[in-house]
Amino acid sequence: MSLIDSDRPEEAPPAAKIVVTRLNAYFHKFHAIHDITLSIPGARVTAVIGPSGCGKSTFLRCLNRMHEHVPGATAKGSVVLDGVDVYDPAVDPVRLRRRVGMVFQKANPFPTMSIRENVLAGHKLNGTRLKDPAALVEKTLRHVALWDEVKDKLDQSGMSLSGGQQQRLCIARVLAVEPEVILLDEPCSALDPIATARIEELIDELKERYTLVLVTHNMQQAARVSDYTAFFYMGDLVEFDRTGTIFTNPKESKTEDYVTGKFG
Amino acid sequence: MTTATRPSSAPPPPHRTLLEPAPGERLRRFRSRFFTALCVLCAVVVLVPLFSIFLYVVARGASGLSLEFFTGLPQPVGEPGGGMGNAVVGTLILIAIACAIGLPTGILAGIYLAEVGRGRLASAIRFIADVLGGVPSITIGVFVYALVVVAMKRFSALAGGIALAIVMIPTVTRTTEELLRMVPSHLREASLALGVPEWRTSLLVMLRTAAPGIGTGVMLAVARIAGETAPLLFTAFNSRYWSADIDRPIASLPVQILTYATSPYKDWQAQAWTGALVLVLLVFCLNLLARLATSRGGKGR
Numbered sequence: 001m002s003l004i005d006s007d008r009p010e011e012a013p014p015a016a017k018i019v020v021t022r023l024n025a026y027f028h029k030f031h032a033i034h035d036i037t038l039s040i041p042g043a044r045v046t047a048v049i050g051p052s053g054c055g056k057s058t059f060l061r062c063l064n065r066m067h068e069h070v071p072g073a074t075a076k077g078s079v080v081l082d083g084v085d086v087y088d089p090a091v092d093p094v095r096l097r098r099r100v101g102m103v104f105q106k107a108n109p110f111p112t113m114s115i116r117e118n119v120l121a122g123h124k125l126n127g128t129r130l131k132d133p134a135a136l137v138e139k140t141l142r143h144v145a146l147w148d149e150v151k152d153k154l155d156q157s158g159m160s161l162s163g164g165q166q167q168r169l170c171i172a173r174v175l176a177v178e179p180e181v182i183l184l185d186e187p188c189s190a191l192d193p194i195a196t197a198r199i200e201e202l203i204d205e206l207k208e209r210y211t212l213v214l215v216t217h218n219m220q221q222a223a224r225v226s227d228y229t230a231f232f233y234m235g236d237l238v239e240f241d242r243t244g245t246i247f248t249n250p251k252e253s254k255t256e257d258y259v260t261g262k263f264g
Numbered sequence: 265m266t267t268a269t270r271p272s273s274a275p276p277p278p279h280r281t282l283l284e285p286a287p288g289e290r291l292r293r294f295r296s297r298f299f300t301a302l303c304v305l306c307a308v309v310v311l312v313p314l315f316s317i318f319l320y321v322v323a324r325g326a327s328g329l330s331l332e333f334f335t336g337l338p339q340p341v342g343e344p345g346g347g348m349g350n351a352v353v354g355t356l357i358l359i360a361i362a363c364a365i366g367l368p369t370g371i372l373a374g375i376y377l378a379e380v381g382r383g384r385l386a387s388a389i390r391f392i393a394d395v396l397g398g399v400p401s402i403t404i405g406v407f408v409y410a411l412v413v414v415a416m417k418r419f420s421a422l423a424g425g426i427a428l429a430i431v432m433i434p435t436v437t438r439t440t441e442e443l444l445r446m447v448p449s450h451l452r453e454a455s456l457a458l459g460v461p462e463w464r465t466s467l468l469v470m471l472r473t474a475a476p477g478i479g480t481g482v483m484l485a486v487a488r489i490a491g492e493t494a495p496l497l498f499t500a501f502n503s504r505y506w507s508a509d510i511d512r513p514i515a516s517l518p519v520q521i522l523t524y525a526t527s528p529y530k531d532w533q534a535q536a537w538t539g540a541l542v543l544v545l546l547v548f549c550l551n552l553l554a555r556l557a558t559s560r561g562g563k564g565r
Contacts, residue, residue, distance in 0.1 A: 066457055071382070098459030108450045112472050122458040125468050170454070177458060 017042035017181060017211040018063060023077035025058050025067055031235065032058045036077070038230060038240045045203060045212045047226035047243065049219055051263070054232040056215045060183050063213065064100040065093040081181070098122075101174035105186040107166035109158030109173070116154040118169055122177035140176045144168040144202055164195025171202065181211045188221065200225050219259055223247050231255045321541045328538030338504050338520070341529050348539050350506050351515040354421070355490060355546065357508060358500060358516055361425025362489055366432040367482065371471075373433070374440025374478075379466045390441075397434035404430050405495035413499060421507075421514035424500025431492055432485040439481025443474040479558030486554075487547045493518035517543045 016039035023036040033055035040046050048056040061067040062075050065086060078085045086096050109118045119137045123130055130136060137154065141147040146168045150161070158169055167187055174182055184203070188196040203212060203225050216222050222229050222243065229246040231238045231254075239246060239255045250256045257263055280286070332347045339346030373393070377386055408427040413419055447470050455465040471478070501513040502523065517539050524536035 064457065066453065069453065069456060094459050094461050096459075097457055102457035104450060104454065104457075106450055108448075108454045110451060110454070110469060110473075112475075121455075122460070125455060125458065125460040125464055127464070173454075173458065 014041040014044055016040060017082065018213075019078075019080040020063075021078045021080070023059070023062055023075065023079060025055070025062050025075045026073065027070065028072040033062075033232075033235045036237045038237060040211065040213060041228060042211050043207060043209070044227040045207050045214055045225055046228040046230065047222035048213065048215045048230045048232060049217070049222045049258075050232035050238075051258070052217065055235040056232045057185055059232065060102075060185055060213060060215050063181070063183055064097050064102055066097075066102060068093075098177055099179050100181040100183060101177065101179035102183045103167070103171055103174055103185065103187045105189055107163055107170050107190070109161075109166050109169050111157065111159050113158060114155045115150050115158050115161070115169065118158040119172050119176050121173050136176060140172045143175055144172045145198065146172060162195070164191050164198060167191060167195070167199060168202065171199075175206075179210065181213065182206065184212060184214045186215055186217060189217065196221070219247075231258060233258070318544065321537065321544060324534075325537035325539070325541030328534050329541065333535075333538055333542070337506065338515075338535075341527075341532070344531070346535075348515070348517065348520050348535065348542070350503065351517045351520040351539065352542060352546070353506070353508070354500070354503070354515040355517045355543070357421055357510070357514060358424050358428055358496070359486060359490055359550075361421060361510065362428035362432060363486065365426060366429035366436060366485075369429070370433045370436025370485075371440050371478070373437040374444065375466055375471065377437065377441040378444035379462075379470065390438075393434045393437045396430070397438070400494070401427075401431050401492055402494035402497075405498050408495065409498040416511065418511075419499060419501035419513040421500055421510040421512065424496045424514065424516070425510070427495035427499045428489040428492060431495060432489050435485040435488070436482055439485075440474070440478050443477040443481065444470050446477070447473045476558045479554050483551050483554040486550055490547050490550070491518055491543060493522055517546070 018040040020040070021037050023033065024031065025033045036059060048059060050056050058067060063079055063086075065075075067073050067075055075087065078087060080086070081096070081100070084091065086093075086100075109115075110121055113121060113124075116133075116137050117124060119140050120130070120133055123133075123136075138147060138151075141150060146165060149165060150156075150169075153160070158166065161169060167190075171182075171187075188199050191199065200221065203214065206212060207227075214222070214226060226243045228240070229243045230240040231246060231250075231252075233254060239250055239252045241250070246255060247259050250259065330347075332345055333349070334347060334352060335349050336345060336347030337350055338348065373389065377390055381389065405427050408423050408430065412423040412426055416423065451469055451473060452465055455469040456462065460469070496516055496519050500516055500519070502519050503513045503515045507514050521536045521539040521543070524532040524539065527533065
């Protein structure tokens with residue numbers, strides 16, 4: 001895979017997994033994101049970039065309705081996942097979040113749980129019975145390339161791992177509940193370059209089976225791992241296109257200024 | 265790049281050697297030593313009553329410790345021997361009743377304040393809990409007398425347990441709330457984002473993470489009610505017999521100590537000291553048990 005995937009410009013746009021229409025989000029009276037409309041393609045990595053405070057994390061948190069857990073936060077508009085508006089009153093956010101998993105900026109394994117329990121956390125906390133938990137733990141940890149590092153200490157606390165390992169454990173925890181979409185909120189911002197590279201490899205591998213949305217303040221990272229890129233500025237979606245186009249031939253001058261480092 | 269050479273228009277001040285004291289240094293050092301000494305002194309002053317109470321209780325009470333003290337019933341004046349077995353058991357029963365009522369109520373109320381409650385109802389509950397925590401325990405005893413004892417038409421262990429539960433609820437509620445608030449919110453988000461419902465998140469993630477601290481708070485509350493006398497005087501009353509019926513009057517160590525200590529008889533006074541020692545040891549053992557239980561829970565097993 002090349003750095004910027006302009007090598008397949010002929011590819012027809014894949015079917016949209018999530019269609020966002022006129023999405024607005026507020027914190028009390030503060031209007032954080034304005035009228036966002038875009039389609040997130042399935043089985044691809046979509047990066048959301050922009051300067052700090054531009055609403056990219058808020059946008060991400062609207063996709064699995066985590067936004068509304070902040071006191072005073074509200075959202076308007078529609079986010080259609082596989083034909084169903086997740087803001088429909090009949091949709092239970094709990095059910096939605098089992099299909100749309102999330103990885104946070106700070107690795108947050110549960111401190112009271114062992115590594116094994118952390119992987120199974122989604123099932124354990126929901127009280128679901130598993131036929132073969134050991135197999136699920138191994139399969140998931142292998143998937144995030146953590147198995148060889150932790151297989152002898154599955155009963156130790158998840159907090160005993162390094163930052164990068166903790167973040168992979170958190171990704172494993174999300175994968176174990178078999179979501180369809182994975183939202184990543186600056187997953188590498190607290191990691192060193194080697195740990196970052198491993199997470200990026202993992203993202204590249206995951207996109208075969210999952211739809212990924214990656215918020216990042218690191219433009220190189222967006223260019224390296226994403227297929228599509230959305231550029232947010234001051235709560236507006238400035239431009240959304242193939243990553244290659246955004247970084248080499250953007251339509252908006254603001255996008256060009258940002259990706260060439262003139263501001264932000 | 266902003267790391268250009270620093271502007272150096274003014275000549276730098278002459279360097280003082282490190283061996284030469286700076287102005288005011290001697291005073292600063294003196295102040296530092298003075299306040300350190302003051303803190304140490306106050307820490308000692310705090311420990312003095314604690315240790316002297318313990319030593320005094322041991323000195324006066326240890327001689328009366330015997331198996332009979334734990335197995336025997338109070339004897340009439342003048343007859344040697346006897347014990348406070350019924351009061352030891354009674355105290356344990358009262359603590360059990362109080363915990364059965366007070367812990368679930370207090371902990372769930374704490375969860376409500378920390379996780380669910382917003383706005384005026386929550387701040388009203390918080391305020392009432394704080395006020396209730398400051399109400400003299402004898403008032404609570406009178407209240408339970410009017411509400412339970414009068415209605416049941418007799419003193420009972422149940423009434424005593426209810427009174428003790430009311431004494432412990434404010435502490436348990438506020439400790440639970442404070443400790444839940446200290447759990448980082450990213451853990452709650454992690455759980456919610458895995459599709460775990462809020463109530464399960466509160467119980468299995470937030471409460472579990474805060475459990476060791478809440479355990480300590482609960483133990484403080486239990487230690488407090490174990491020694492409460494006033495709320496029991498008109499509720500559990502006292503009994504000279506073995507009793508495990510919760511709808512009958514029941515003996516308790518604090519009330520028995522009060523009765524014996526205020527009596528004019530030497531034998532009884534000696535037994536009161538032993539009772540006090542047993543009460544201290546009882547609280548100590550309960551503390552130890554809770555420590556062991558919560559420290560194991562904290563490791564995730």
